[in-house]
Amino acid sequence: MSFEIDYRIGGNWEKGEVGEPIDDLNPANQGEVLARFRLMSREQLGRAMDAAARGAVTWRKTSAIARAGVLGKAALSLRAQRDEIARVISLENGKTLAEASVEVEKSADFLDFYAATARLPQGGQIADGRAGTRAMAMVEPIGIVVMITPWNDPMLTPARKLGPALISGNSVVLKPARETPLAAWYLVKALVDAGLPEGVLNLVMADHAALDELMLGDARIAAVTFTGSTEVGLGLSRKLAGRNVRLQAEMGGKNASVVLADADLDLAVSTIVGAGFGQAGQRCTATSRVIVEASVHDAFVARLADALKTLALGAGTQAGTKIGPVVSRRHQKEVLAHVQGARESNATILLGGNAPQGETLSQGCFVEPTLITGVTDQMPIWRDEVFGPVVVVRAVASFEEAVAAVNDSQYGLSAALFTNSLRHAQLFLDEADTGQVSINLPTSGWDVHQPFGGFKDSGSAFKEQGLEGLRFYTRTKMAAVRFEW
Template identity: 55%
Template sequence: MAAKTVPRLVAGAWRAPDAGRVLEVRDPADLRRVVALVPAMTAAEVAELFDAAERGAVAWAAESPLRRAEVLTGAARLLRQRADEITADLVAEMGKTRAEAAGEAAKSADFLDYYASFARRPYGSLLADARPSTSMSTRTEPLGVVVLVTPWNDPLLTPARKLAPALIAGNAVVLKPATETPLSALHLARALHDAGLPAGVLGVAVGRSAGIGDALLDDPRVAAVSFTGSTAVGRGLQRRLAGRDVRVQTEMGGKNATAVLADADLGLAASTVAAAAFGQTGQRCTATSRVVVDRAVAGELTESLIGAARACRVGPGEDAATTTGPLVSAAHRTDVLEHLTLARKEGAKLLTGGEVPAEGHGCFLTPAVLGGVTRTMAIWRDEVFGPVVAVHVVDGFDEAVEAVNDSAYGLAAAVFTTNLRHANEFAARARTGQVAVNLPTTGWDVHLPFGGFGDSGSPFKEQGAEALRFYTRVKTVAVAW
């Protein structure tokens, strides 16, 4: 099948890539296959997006929130109608299984519908004023032009999670999808465009960050930047934008831990941890990568995790039998393998997995379980972002909580226990933005505030009503009558 050529969205128009300036999107399940050719935009073309966004922001802010909601719900409807095509492209460019990709497409439409509902909610309030014949109120307003930088692991869902609140609030958006996975974001842009989004309100900057990053971040019209990606890049972004009147939101890395206590339902714990660790090939910011287990049940739990890892069916995402697809690229697989090599060098035991299948041309890796992990090892501290789980043995509840909190990251944590006191105390003491009891570290719905502490993110939350705080400012108005 020949690779399709995908145009770019500029000022409400779709433009074909210039000859000779395209990027190849390759299938991680078979690197010989070029899925699509997408534009490799220049800094001058990004400036054109901002020109259009500056005009679009004024018109969009003046629109009724009810009209904005019509566009979002229309786009949600189109995403659902086009779900088969979108799912196929998600599988092809990122390597997810069809079930994972279909779930992402559905959840992305849910984000648009959810934030459309805010059109009928209050966007201000009345306040008392001590002066006679004076009314006092507050109102929320859009910021203007916002830049959204999104990752390759959830290439449709993360743009939808950011775009929906930004648009319902009345902002114009310049979206920068990951170079590895731009097709999904372009599907989202097309749905919004076809649903009636005015020209300029959304522009998509497709290209390598090295070539267009300065143009994206240095433009004086940028009012806010929302970023999802690695902690190293996120911290660099915060430093770069410091001192400017630019609001910054960062959703960064994680080293999520699940504690399994001696009284846990071990069958539930093992199956849940395995799904959270190996699902989406471990390429989720909320994936479980550390297992903290009480010594009394460590042997039984570890054996169950080994069995679950070996039961994973590694293969291309388009195969219905596949449960674990490829890693996103050969370079990323090499990085994951280097983490495993270092872990073994430092004394951890590779109990199963971590193998590259001999056949095929994809970026496959069998899910790995590491035992004998101590809190001095790099595998305990560093984000791997692959199907790797590190098992650390503790004695008792207090030691388990201490181990869970022994991380610079603070995104998600979970505990498995049948003790109500331990469940509530764990929720209070875990230093993470999301805490689950007898549930996975993954899987947070559109209306639930999402975001981490420490090296996992900035104070601004995503999802839920909290997300709108980032994309709006508050104005206080006094009127003497």
């Protein structure tokens, strides 16, 4: 399957010109090269930014209904290629074929949803106190948008951003993660083949210094949208400080699920297994902390451990696999280092906590599903984002203590409560200091039309998804016409 990946610059596909080829490796088998790419030269990156400036002018003048037609055709193309693209995502990222298929479908859903918004009212007439005068609010695109996207949802996250950006009339420079460039390439190709004018969408990859200077440093950019770690997101905020450039940052999480004594334990266990270990725990919304009322702590932990023992590790493309590898050797080492830190803090590694041995699994970047108990609220494993198949459990004495534990975090992305108490459910919705709150549901799994984003160090003020997702990519101009004098 190995080939050299091209970038999109204006109306052309071009190969990178800098350095030795970089291997895009299969995380389930590090000996398999899926593709290769070289980084772009500074000259190529400069031309991509120039193309985006021209594309912004063209696309702004294109009617919203015409823009919607392009997004709709691209969505059809993704669905027609679903099985092929899902296999590529599974091979490149490590997630299972089932998870990858859902990612392709959701990516198409994002394009379809935002295409449909083209026929919704935009702006409108506003009362004016001056005689013979009518006033109106006009909605406009903001211009050039830089997109920096992660490896964990390598097609879905760009689609989540491209849908609202493109339907609003902006041009885009997309920089995907180096670990998963193929998924972004398929998405960009679908949009280009659907009729996107040249320069409207540019796909780039360069060294960090060139990206900082020529992409982020370009005075023409209007906005940067980023999904990734909190460290990088806050770094972007500092780089853009003092400039009139919008920043949307969807960052880290240390999401908690609370299990009260009156909860259905079987429901809680099955839901938390999916939320904590789906995609090998590599979701920003993954459940990584579980807070359990003390009277049911031992029963819950026993059931959770039994459920985890049934999760089969393997390549995402292999039938029967429940947990695939993490994305790379580097990330595997980082996840295992978090677990080792928990050992050294005298937490109990109740299950897993190692890289599996054996001829097949040792060739990949696998981490055993890991369950940790005996933690305190001061241990790094309780407070730091791990981003792998690792869940920690702690007992509390009451609902009030559980809510305090949920909120005692620098992060505020998602939280869930398992209970049969209507009173506690309503209080949790009000008191959980997170952007997403669930009752008897997972911390992950929001649909394309529902606003998404976190509080505190998990995100910026701008939400993604739904109609709220359009706000970041548009500006409002007030206009008034005097028609009588």
